[in-house]
Amino acid sequence: MIRDSLRVRLLGGAAVAILVALVLAGIGMAWLFQRHIELREAASLIRDGKLLAGALSLDAQERPVIDSLPTESRYAKAASGLYWQVTNSAGSAHSDSLWDQSLPRPRAADALEWRVEHVRGPFRESLLMVERLIEPAQGSSFVLIQVATSDSALRAAGREFNREMAASLCVLWFFLFAAAYLQVKLGLRPLALVKQHLEQLRRNPAARLPAVYPREIAPLADAINALADAREEDLQRARKRAGDLAHSLKTPLAALAAQTRRAREAGAENALRGVDRALGAIGATLETELARARAAAVRSVGTSHGADIGTLLENIISVVERTERGERIVFEVDIPTELRVPVAAEDLTELLGALVENAVRYAHRRVRISGAAQASASILRVEDDGPGIDQNRSEAVIVRGARLDEAGPGHGLGLAIVNDLVAITGGTIAFGRAGLGGLEVCLRWPASSESEEPVSRPFHWLMRR
Amino acid sequence: MRALVVEDDPDVGPDLVRALTEAGFVVDLTGDGVDAWQKGGVEDYALAVLDLGLPKLDGLSVLRRWRAEGRELPVLILSARGDWTEKVEGIQAGADDYLAKPFAMGELVARARGLVRRRAGLSSPLLEVGRLIIDTARMRVLVDQRPVRLSPLEYRFLDVLAHAPGRVLTAGDIAEQLHGTADAADANAIEALVLRLRRKIGSDIIETRRGFGYTLGGS
Numbered sequence: 083m084i085r086d087s088l089r090v091r092l093l094g095g096a097a098v099a100i101l102v103a104l105v106l107a108g109i110g111m112a113w114l115f116q117r118h119i120e121l122r123e124a125a126s127l128i129r130d131g132k133l134l135a136g137a138l139s140l141d142a143q144e145r146p147v148i149d150s151l152p153t154e155s156r157y158a159k160a161a162s163g164l165y166w167q168v169t170n171s172a173g174s175a176h177s178d179s180l181w182d183q184s185l186p187r188p189r190a191a192d193a194l195e196w197r198v199e200h201v202r203g204p205f206r207e208s209l210l211m212v213e214r215l216i217e218p219a220q221g222s223s224f225v226l227i228q229v230a231t232s233d234s235a236l237r238a239a240g241r242e243f244n245r246e247m248a249a250s251l252c253v254l255w256f257f258l259f260a261a262a263y264l265q266v267k268l269g270l271r272p273l274a275l276v277k278q279h280l281e282q283l284r285r286n287p288a289a290r291l292p293a294v295y296p297r298e299i300a301p302l303a304d305a306i307n308a309l310a311d312a313r314e315e316d317l318q319r320a321r322k323r324a325g326d327l328a329h330s331l332k333t334p335l336a337a338l339a340a341q342t343r344r345a346r347e348a349g350a351e352n353a354l355r356g357v358d359r360a361l362g363a364i365g366a367t368l369e370t371e372l373a374r375a376r377a378a379a380v381r382s383v384g385t386s387h388g389a390d391i392g393t394l395l396e397n398i399i400s401v402v403e404r405t406e407r408g409e410r411i412v413f414e415v416d417i418p419t420e421l422r423v424p425v426a427a428e429d430l431t432e433l434l435g436a437l438v439e440n441a442v443r444y445a446h447r448r449v450r451i452s453g454a455a456q457a458s459a460s461i462l463r464v465e466d467d468g469p470g471i472d473q474n475r476s477e478a479v480i481v482r483g484a485r486l487d488e489a490g491p492g493h494g495l496g497l498a499i500v501n502d503l504v505a506i507t508g509g510t511i512a513f514g515r516a517g518l519g520g521l522e523v524c525l526r527w528p529a530s531s532e533s534e535e536p537v538s539r540p541f542h543w544l545m546r547r
Numbered sequence: 548m549r550a551l552v553v554e555d556d557p558d559v560g561p562d563l564v565r566a567l568t569e570a571g572f573v574v575d576l577t578g579d580g581v582d583a584w585q586k587g588g589v590e591d592y593a594l595a596v597l598d599l600g601l602p603k604l605d606g607l608s609v610l611r612r613w614r615a616e617g618r619e620l621p622v623l624i625l626s627a628r629g630d631w632t633e634k635v636e637g638i639q640a641g642a643d644d645y646l647a648k649p650f651a652m653g654e655l656v657a658r659a660r661g662l663v664r665r666r667a668g669l670s671s672p673l674l675e676v677g678r679l680i681i682d683t684a685r686m687r688v689l690v691d692q693r694p695v696r697l698s699p700l701e702y703r704f705l706d707v708l709a710h711a712p713g714r715v716l717t718a719g720d721i722a723e724q725l726h727g728t729a730d731a732a733d734a735n736a737i738e739a740l741v742l743r744l745r746r747k748i749g750s751d752i753i754e755t756r757r758g759f760g761y762t763l764g765g766s
Contacts, residue, residue: 325628328627328628328629332627332629332647332648332649333556333559333600333627333648335648335649336556336558336559336648336649336650337556337557337558337559338558339562339649339651339652340558340559340561340562341558343562343652344562361649365649369629372629397635397638397639398631398635399698400635400638400639400696400698401631401634401635401637401638401645403698403699403700404638404643404644404645404698404699405644405658406657406658406661409665409698409699409700410700410725410726411700412700412736412737412739412740412743413698413743414739414742414743415743428632431631431632431635432630432631432632434631435630435631435634435635436631446732447726447732447733447735447736448732448735448736448739450739467732467736519732
């Protein structure tokens, strides 16, 4: 799972790092607290120790004697948890609280400064003890002064501190983790943006990723734009190749046709019939391949933004109405201005051109092109008032791309292009009976669920979701 | 009638010349765009057949220059590409018809004749009826001095009405003049044609007299 997700990786790392940091901090703080309270307690013990040192004297047998006892009541109570003791080689004196026990001897041989020790004391207590050696008078033997207190209270305080601190640190961990989560979310947001932009780029090959990404992603965006440039070049090249192919082959074909005409006039009729047939076949194959190449160059499932379908249709009609058949036809155009279909303008021209030409071929008087922009779909309809088509045979119109009573090169290949273009762009074709009486060809594209915004509009990555 | 053939292919060119000569034209042949432009600008041709892939100056540029200079001769363009984008481009540049290679010569001759016939079948140069001026030489109409681009059929419809000023023509009459026949479908077609025309030139140029027919308003 770590491998699949940046988010998990980042958050996981954050969680562990914060945990480790807080645990270390907790341990450190616990230790500091313990030391602090022990030092305070030790300071208090040392104060009493100094009092003892001040009141210390030696009796006739060189035994230590305390002239004025510390007043703390706990020194008087047995096993109270607070003890003092003074010792030298001759003897010792101690607080009543020690009763008949004594404090343990120091580990080190000499301690001319106050030292703090943890020792096991009488009454099965653990003690915090301060001790030092002092010389009560010049030349006399050293006296060891020890003051100790039970550390159970200290430990209890330490435990309570630890408990509360642990709880606080847990809460802190949650807050820090939440902050890390927000940070990761903000940090990864440009990637979600890239995904959105890429989706729009996929649909419209002329678009590029805008330059709105953070520095770290910019090289990636640049690489993608370069890829898109290469793709567009490929598309242009494919289109140009189709055009070049046309020029290089069709003119010689026309020349060959001219040759056969000349030869026919010179009387070589039979042979030339065969040549004509062959020429026809070559021409038809060429048309098919060119149509396929054109359809294959349609990788752009672009919205026809900018291309007003109505204007496109008027252009097509202006071509068709000048032909022999077209000039007898009355055209009706009923396209809502907001209608958009997911076909690029160039390809839509080919598609509608083929359909209108076909309609004109069969129409008696009228051809109607209409459209509808519904919530669920975009629809285009081409109708004629000609003989129409038998419903059973409508399949053949798509498969062979020809009306069944047809002959001759070039016919119906236009409809093969229509089929290819509609299929590639995700639409469907349906045939039916037109209101005008003839054939109705209905093209339908389901509405896109993606946003229609062109990619080139700059938007601030912080503002967008 | 004189025709200009502009085609640089050494086989197709002469073949076109021969076919058009047989059809009754007196044909001039040229193989490059600059020469074509000059000839078309100077001489008076009833028709030009123009290939788009030419040396020195391409066919569309020749056509655009002719139109810019006011040369209104009918032009049939030939091209190898055959896609609709190029067809539209050609018509927008001012061509009157388009034929893709390879074509049957019979088809080309028929279209050439058609172009000339359409241009010739119209009478006096300028007809003025109310706000409408019909320019038969250019197959164009002016509404309030503003030129409007019409299809040949629309143009002939107005021409028919303009030649019967003050009279109301039924849909059947009009269809008869436009198509040579008049059946029920034609009447509906005429209605649709009127609708389309009204969108282009305004709704008060053609008046409908309910139950009778159509007439030109203001006549």
